[in-house]
Each structure stands twice: as C-alpha cells, then as structure tokens.
Amino acid sequence: MPSAPTTRRPKTLKQRYLAPTVDLSAVIMAATPDEPRVLAVRVDQLEGLPSGPLQSQHRTLEMGLRTWVAEQTQLTLGYVEQLYTFGDRDRTEADVPGTGHALSIAYLALVREARPAGLVHAAWRNWYNYLPWEDWREGRPQALKVIEPALEAWARSGGKALRTFREERIELTFGFESGTWTDERVLERYELLFEAGLVAEAFRDAQPSGSAKMRFAPGQWMALDHRRILATAIGRLRGKIKYRPVIFELMPASFTLLDLQKTVEALSGVRLHKQNFRRLIEMQGLVEETGEISAETGGRPARLVRFRREVLVERPAPGVRLPRLR
Amino acid sequence: MPSAPTTRRPKTLKQRYLAPTVDLSAVIMAATPDEPRVLAVRVDQLEGLPSGPLQSQHRTLEMGLRTWVAEQTQLTLGYVEQLYTFGDRDRTEADVPGTGHALSIAYLALVREARPAGLVHAAWRNWYNYLPWEDWREGRPQALKVIEPALEAWARSGGKALRTFREERIELTFGFESGTWTDERVLERYELLFEAGLVAEAFRDAQPSGSAKMRFAPGQWMALDHRRILATAIGRLRGKIKYRPVIFELMPASFTLLDLQKTVEALSGVRLHKQNFRRLIEMQGLVEETGEISAETGGRPARLVRFRREVLVERPAPGVRLPRLR
C-alpha cells in the first residue's frame, strides 16, 4: 500500500527543492474614540507592517512574532490572533523566480496604549489612510466617487457572462444598488479593487495596461501585500467585535458608554443608534459601573464603566442563530 | 534610521539558519443526513489527513493543496478555505531538534459526493470517531462520563489560583454547571483535553506521568497533530454554517428540508426544532422548490428543494448584531 507523504522533508522530489522563507507579520491595532489605528513601520521606502523572519529558535509562531515586535517597536502585545498565511507566488515583488515561496504568516494584535514606539521608525496611522472607502461615519465616503464608475467600467470591459459575474460581485461587496454596506467585507472589497487594477499594488512590474490611463482608488499604498493583510485584519476585527468582547482589548480600564460607542463606530466605520447601543451593552451585562463620573464630556457628566469579565463565563456567545430544541 | 527586516531571506543571522518545512494539509468533509465525514488516509500506521509538502512550482498555496489531494485521493475539491497554520515546536513528534520548524498550513474543503477515493488508502470516517464528546444528537454523550471527572481532577491538582482559572475554562468550554454547550468551541475543548493530558497526542515521547494511571478521553487518535486540525475545522464549519450558506456545498443538487435539517444537525451535533428550522430556511429564501416530490421519506412525501443562489446577493449575511442608525 502506498503511503501518504508525511510531514518529513521530501527526499526524492523530481524538482530541485527550494526552501520557502517564512515571515511573521503583525497588524497591531489600537483605537481612540475617533480613530482606528495601525502601527506602521518603514519597509523599502514605503510604509508596511512590522515583520521578521521565523527563526528556528522561536518555540511557537506566536512567540516569534512577539519577539520581533518587541524588538522592532518596544511593544508588548496582549491579545494576539493568527489571521492568515499568505504565500501565493506572483502576488508581491518579493517573489523572485528560482527561489522558494515567500510565506507570510500574519497576526492580528490588539493593544491598549497608543504610545508610539521604538527601535525602527514606527508610527500609529489611521486605518482609513490606506482604505478610505471603508469609513462611512460621515456618510458615503468620497472615495467611492472614483471607485464606483471605475468598477463599472471594469465590469463592462469583459464579455457578457464575465460582465454579469463581475457586476454581481461588485454589488455583493459594495452594494451600490441596494445600498447595503456590509462592514466586514473589507478583504473582498480590496481584492476586487486589486483585480480591477484599481490599487497600485496590482502592478508590481508592469504599468497599468491599456491606453486609457487608469486612475487608482484613493488611499495610500503599502509595501508588498501589506495592504491586503491590513484589509484582512480589519475585516476580521469588524466581524469579531460582534460576537466576542474584543473591543475591550482596545479600551482603557474605565470609559464612558459614549467612548465605547465611538470606538466601535471607528472600527466598524458606521454610525450607531445611541440609545439602542446602550441598551444592548447594558442588557448583555458587558460592563459595570466603576462608581466614578467623568466630567470631560461636554454635556451632562457620564458614569464611568469597566468591562465585566464575568460575561465570558455567563453567555456562550451573543449571536448564535440555530433554532435550538429544548 | 534602522530599517525593518523585510521579506527577503535573512543573510546575517547569528544562529545557523534552518529552513522550515511546509506542509499543506486538507480536512476534506462530506456529510450525509446521518453522518458528518472526513477523509482519512494512513500516515505512519495511524489515520491522518491527506497532506503533502509545499513545492516551489505550486503557484498558490491552494493550488498546491488541490494538486496533492487530487494525486492522493482522486478528488477534485470545490469549496476550499484556509484554516490555520500550525507550527509550534514541541507539539508533534515531527519536530526534530536541530531542524527548522515543521509548518503545516491546514485547509478546510467541502465536497458533495461521498464516493471513496483513490491512490493511497483513504476512507471516509465519521468525525465523531475522533471526537465523540462533540455529538449531542442523542443526548449527552457517553464520553463525558469519563471526561468530566477527569477534568475536575485536573483542575483540583493545581494551586488555588490555577484551580479557579482551570475551572472557569472548563465551565466556559464544556458548560458542565450551566448546561450551556456551545457547539463551535470544538478546538477549545480539544486543547483543554490536550493540556489536561486526556488525549494520547499529548504524550509524544513521555508516558502519562504520575502514579495514578490516567484514562484518556474516548475517541480514536490521529497522526501528528491532525486531530487538532480536525477540531479546528469542525469548529470553523459549525460557526460558518450560521452566517454563510456553506451547508449547500455538502448537499446534493436537490434535497428535502428534513435532509437539510439532519445534515445541519449532524454537523453541529445538536438537535433542532423542526418547524422553526423550516420557517427560518424558508423565510430567508435559502431554498426554492424544484417542483418534484420525494417518495422515500417513510411518511408523507416531501417537496424537493434546491439552494437559491440569489440569496448571496440579496442578504448581506444573516446574523449581524450592530444596532444600525437610519
């Protein structure tokens, strides 16, 4: 009986074996009530994410990541979660023919203090510098004025079947017709823009093809495929805050309900109904009063609250959808 | 200004650079209304998941995976999604000191036909052979009779603080006290059992320590850390069916509502309320009638239905929780 290949290094490959390189990269996020932030470092003249190669002495991948981040930015990470492993050839200029794959294992990390950081040039940046179309807090983002017609042109540029397919995908991710904006579909939107050639990263060697000089979607680009990683992280975070109390990883020890709401709004990029937001938070027992009162509200002073850890044990996870029996 | 390490291979490391090996592994799932299945192959005398090393000629990771699976099992995968990258040293016996990391990028794949498969010895197996405590369809699983006291003993074996911490975690994942079973927490439960030394995989070199001969939790074990990967996949799938119509990747072209319900039950491991399940499915417009009728129901014949693709465009994603404004 032939046996399946195992995890051991293959000995008798036909092709010459080219070892892959493995990078660990971190999307480190923080937030104020006004601004969602990501830590950016300088990579090859561009902004990028803190990252470093996986080394044999790293006991776990996560520890490797923490080590790199500490070294590069002086930050000690709290909440860390693996995001995705990127490694397709032909997606970044780091892919040199005749070498192995350049893998990048991306992590999402949430930190509280927004103190800038250390060893390499690093700075906190507003997410929406990179993905301006994702911020709907002040209404429909300006960026869409360029994006919508450009995507439509892209859809029209294909054959009939292709066109319908593309239009459907555009509608699904951007919801131009129906007006349905799904905050979590950040990656899908970015990928669509990438495929449509609307982000600079799509042209690593070649220039934008065609005679009609194409305009990119607004938004600063990043090194390698870091903007894609950022989009993945934002989408994940936006989804997660809905069913796990992760926002509190970004909040100070005590805060007002409006602070909390504003922060959630900053992350999700949409405005929320104030009274109902409070009702939801309170009913779920997510917070408890500290007894103190904040004066700096501008209006009536607000109670300060803190996260109630107990909910973790109490509720399974808000947002389960199956109609249970018994 | 010092510049951050980039994705290029490091040239001047203090340590000798030991290239990691990278495996692609697949959790391939199928389901009948009675049984959720996973495709298992033989790995080192044990059952394991189909997998193979990433090779430089694979254009994308996913294509590499598909190639391996096709070669080993003759299956052509449809729906494929990346799960997680495992690579901690000291988790599997594949970690040999003096070598690089043994990474394993795991994928979840869903297929329709349950026809067994090809080149290597491969067979469809019931999930619950490996994780019997996850199946609550016939009431509280027997397996918990062994697990509950063992976990409690484990909690008690620590100091006071450790004990509380462990008890809380046990409650959170298994919900013995409150009776709250959260179907998606499959990985958390497996990891807990692993840490408590209740699964065989936890002892790759050493024998179970201590004089009191420990009993393992029921359930067949798998090669390397494949059972962990399986747990990850099940958890992901259980979560996903609640907000994306992925069950249909596992269903035949047409089916009855009871078939659908039974399949969902098989995957999630719990029983559902029939009338309400139907109401939910129909209200969401997830299916449409084919016009045909199935006779083999045993009772009154049932309408056959098929998946309505249009919902993908219509609804953003059932299960959004933010209180929107306007």
Place this chain on the structure above:
DNA sequence: CACATTAATACTCATACTGAGCATTACTGA
C-alpha cells in the same frame, strides 16, 4: 444669574424574530 448648548439617561411603542407546541394531511405497510 437665566439661558443656550451638549450629552447622558429614561421611557415608549410598534414590529420582527424566536422558542414551543398543537393540529392536520398524505403516504406506506400490515
């Protein structure tokens, strides 16, 4: 110092969604 401003808080209300059941209908097999 009364008043406009700015928020925090309290409530209300109609509608939608859910969990549990009861009732009826349509086949098959003995």
Place this chain on the structure above:
DNA sequence: TCAGTAATGCTCAGTATGAGTATTAATGTG
C-alpha cells in the same frame, strides 16, 4: 382500515430591535 411516520400549517407568548420623544445635569456666555 388502522398504525406509523413525516410533511406542513398555524398559533401564541416572550424577547429583541429600530426609531423616537422626553427629562436631567453639567458648562460657558452675555
């Protein structure tokens, strides 16, 4: 014809949600 097994229809009460209106407590201003 009756028992067994499901498919389908419908009801009902309890919750949750989306949208507002109303009230309260500070601050800064002429």
